[in-house]
Amino acid sequence: MTAAVADARLCLPATAESVAVARQLVAGICDALDVPERLAGDVKLATTEACTNAVVHAYPDGARSMDVEVFVRQEELIVIVRDHGVGIAPRTGPRGLGLGLPLIAALCSRVAIQEAPGGGTEVVMTFALDGDEADGDDEGTPP
């Protein structure tokens, strides 16, 4: 997926103020695609949670950047949030409720959390556009 050309891509400072900008990007795409309101809300929330994770956890030594990419396929909307920070590691410290990733998993059709090319973390969130509600019981990418 990461080698493909995104239909929309933003590179943002990994700051709290950028999260709303990323949310507006996916909201605008959902609007253009006439995505049902509930699914559009799920896309906005999952994207917000992934960006928040990047802002809060990726850069303990100071904010750098995060990328948000959106791919629209026939039956799917795919949102990738990528940081270039410390990568996947056990959480330390008291920040946050730890609800972000479980929420993402509940809202997407599929989610993959993996090491980003060159380091960091990318969260690949896939939403079915065929009218089925996300059931949240899929734990990863299909084979």
Add this chain to the structure above:
Amino acid sequence: MPGRASLDPAHVNVGQISEDRLDGVAIVALEGEHDLSTAPELRSQLHGALAEGPLVVDLSACTFLDSSILGVLLGGLRRAREEDRGFALVLGTGEPAVRRIFEVTGLTSVFPICDARGAAVEKAREAP
């Protein structure tokens, strides 16, 4: 154009927080979209209000909230219980996305939730 999203940071909908008081109960009301960027201000407002007495957080004009805000609300609820203060939320009926995050996380059964401000004020005055 109503409903159109803008990527211009100057036009991104920034949530507003206001405070009011009714029958001795502080009412902190959220309007618009709230996330990590407004969570510190909300935390400060809740702590300040709970130092004075019972608290209602009115989410009926809130159009979006995330787990950062849920965390602040849970912190407020915990603080209210520790300090024997009444605490209630107004979810209203306007924004399905706001109700949905409570349902997905199972927190509808954790918070005292009312549909209207008046009922929430009564609940906050009765509690704990």
